[in-house]
Amino acid sequence: MQNLMGAKRARDNTYYSSGQEYPSFHATESFGPSEVTPEEIEFDAKDVIGSGSFGTVYRGRCRQKPVAIKVLRGIIDEKKLSEFRTEVHNMSKIFHPNICLFMGAALAPGECIIVTELLPKGNVEMLLHNKEQVMSLSLRMRMARDAAFGMNWLHCSNPIFIHRDLKSSNLLVDNHMNVKVCDFGLSQFILRDQMTKDEKRAKGTPLWMAPEVMNFQAFNEKCDVYSFGIVLWELLTRKEPFEGKFKQIAKFKEAVCLRGERPILPTDSPQALTDLINLCWHQEPTYRPTFEFIINSLHGIIVDCSIRDAQGRIFWKTHYLKEEEVPWNDFVEALCKYVGMRDDGNRETNQKCLKAILVEPKKETVSIEAFGKVLDWFAMAHGVTSVEADTVLDRIRELLTRSWFHGDITTAEAEQKLVGLPHGAFLVRFSSTNAGNYTISSVAKNGTPRHQRVSSVPGQGYNLNGLVRPSLPQIVNDCDGLYIPCPGSKYQSLFASPIQGSGYEQCSTMNDETNLMDQ
Numbered sequence: 188m189q190n191l192m193g194a195k196r197a198r199d200n201t202y203y204s205s206g207q208e209y210p211s212f213h214a215t216e217s218f219g220p221s222e223v224t225p226e227e228i229e230f231d232a233k234d235v236i237g238s239g240s241f242g243t244v245y246r247g248r249c250r251q252k253p254v255a256i257k258v259l260r261g262i263i264d265e266k267k268l269s270e271f272r273t274e275v276h277n278m279s280k281i282f283h284p285n286i287c288l289f290m291g292a293a294l295a296p297g298e299c300i301i302v303t304e305l306l307p308k309g310n311v312e313m314l315l316h317n318k319e320q321v322m323s324l325s326l327r328m329r330m331a332r333d334a335a336f337g338m339n340w341l342h343c344s345n346p347i348f349i350h351r352d353l354k355s356s357n358l359l360v361d362n363h364m365n366v367k368v369c370d371f372g373l374s375q376f377i378l379r380d381q382m383t384k385d386e387k388r389a390k391g392t393p394l395w396m397a398p399e400v401m402n403f404q405a406f407n408e409k410c411d412v413y414s415f416g417i418v419l420w421e422l423l424t425r426k427e428p429f430e431g432k433f434k435q436i437a438k439f440k441e442a443v444c445l446r447g448e449r450p451i452l453p454t455d456s457p458q459a460l461t462d463l464i465n466l467c468w469h470q471e472p473t474y475r476p477t478f479e480f481i482i483n484s485l486h487g488i489i490v491d492c493s494i495r496d497a498q499g500r501i502f503w504k505t506h507y508l509k510e511e512e513v514p515w516n517d518f519v520e521a522l523c524k525y526v527g528m529r530d531d532g533n534r535e536t537n538q539k540c541l542k543a544i545l546v547e548p549k550k551e552t553v554s555i556e557a558f559g560k561v562l563d564w565f566a567m568a569h570g571v572t573s574v575e576a577d578t579v580l581d582r583i584r585e586l587l588t589r590s591w592f593h594g595d596i597t598t599a600e601a602e603q604k605l606v607g608l609p610h611g612a613f614l615v616r617f618s619s620t621n622a623g624n625y626t627i628s629s630v631a632k633n634g635t636p637r638h639q640r641v642s643s644v645p646g647q648g649y650n651l652n653g654l655v656r657p658s659l660p661q662i663v664n665d666c667d668g669l670y671i672p673c674p675g676s677k678y679q680s681l682f683a684s685p686i687q688g689s690g691y692e693q694c695s696t697m698n699d700e701t702n703l704m705d706q
């Protein structure tokens with residue numbers, strides 16, 4: 188077995204491009220990731236995850252642990268072996284939760300193998316281009332920030348670690364949608380405040396490559412910031428950079444390097460995000476921000492993408508700028524203080540109701556996305572950009588008292604609840620697909636379930652097929668065919684005694700054709 192950290196061990200300072208010496212804090216040579224033996228690596232040739240220029244990646248096991256196994260096969264010439272060594276050496280230096288964990292490597296006759304942690308959701312590019320994958324902009328920006336955390340770690344190391352092939356396919360995703368940077372085959376170290384140059388060929392992937400790299404000019408870590416700008420654009424648009432516009436590399440180079448052409452930014456994108464992208468892919472590398480700056484910008488952008496209500500944004504930024512999930516107790520205390528909640532006897536019930544729609548069952552935390560959605564549902568229609576307790580919280584309690592209101596149930600769950608109920612039975616729920624909207628699910632005359640969208644009209648109230656009313660109960664009251672509240676709303680248990688006027692008698696007057704036993 189050869190020594191995978193190179194003929195000279197990782198401590199050997201000749202690896203650094205400058206040749207300058209750095210002290211090692213390793214007390215012995217035995218620290219660091221393992222060299223594993225090929226016998227310890229198990230995988231089935233059918234279990235391919237994907238292939239890249241390096242070789243094939245398999246799902247397998249190493250020392251019993253499920254892992255990703257990257258295998259370089261075929262003719263392993265000096266160049267390939269040197270790239271493999273670079274990747275192993277570089278990966279063995281970096282440890283961060285947003286960097287794919289290097290676990291070990293092996294060299295067998297005709298095979299170079301790298302073992303890393305397995306990221307089950309694949310890469311960001313695949314997810315972005317899979318239209319069935321639901322990914323809110325808020326989530327995509329959190330993914331961007333994860334990548335930026337990983338990149339910041341690389342750029343803060345001493346010497347600086349430049350990735351050189353940052354792109355959406357080199358960002359891997361775990362089961363919790365956390366993102367980790369991978370693929371260090373082209374990476375290199377440079378000294379702080381120094382520049383480097385490619386001698387023979389520009390390394391990286393052209394669509395993500397900084398102009399100065401494409402032009403064989405001197406460059407530094409800001410080339411990764413350019414690539415990150417393109418990744419941010421991909422995360423914003425879910426499209427391929429330049430969308431196949433360029434077929435020839437010469438024309439592409441001319442457009443990007445000479446004319447400063449960049450992927451087109453959608454006009455309706457959040458301003459702070461387009462500003463950040465424009466800074467990242469700036470032609471002049473010194474104008475590009477550091478990853479620390481990028482992370483700080485993304486904190487604010489994530490809040491802007493998650494909460495549309497202006498006051499809600501201010502509240503979250505003031506209290507939780509860097510967090511997406513906060514303890515309920517902390518949140519409710521901060522909210523009460525922020526809005527100066529009056530105690531008119533409903534305070535406790537209001538808080539219980541807010542918790543019921545904001546906090547997932549069995550959890551005691553509030554997520555930024557849930558808070559943004561609740562404000563969409565309860566503030567938008569009223570044209571108030573406000574989290575004022577007196578209005579929004581009272582409105583939440585008022586709606587939850589209605590026995591026909593079932594909240595966040597799915598279409599399938601709504602249909603299940605309506606099975607066997609007569610014509611006119613109905614429930615109202617949040618629309619899962621359209622922010623701020625509701626859906627009325629009811630049993631039609633022919634006994635089949637019917638779903639109608641109620642949209643929020645800022646400043647006016649709610650709109651059901653042209654019927655505009657200031658509140659949802661008024662829509663329910665004035666809409667034909669909604670007579671029998673569907674039982675089983677989970678919110679009813681919040682109220683100690685049956686709510687007066689919460690049921691039947693609040694619904695629209697039945698017309699002559701209505702037959703309650705219409706079964």
Ligand SMILES: Nc1ncnc2c1ncn2[C@@H]1O[C@H](COP(=O)(O)OP(=O)(O)OP(=O)(O)O)[C@@H](O)[C@H]1O
Pocket residue numbers: 236237238239240241242243244255257287303304305306307309310356357359369370
């Ligand atoms: N640790 C891992 N867990 C899960 N999937 C992985 C892991 N490492 C790589 N992959 C997936 O395996 C495939 C091949 O990865 P690889 O890094 O070899 O190539 P690439 O990045 O797609 O291409 P290239 O190296 O040519 O730029 C990609 O789809 C990648 O998402």
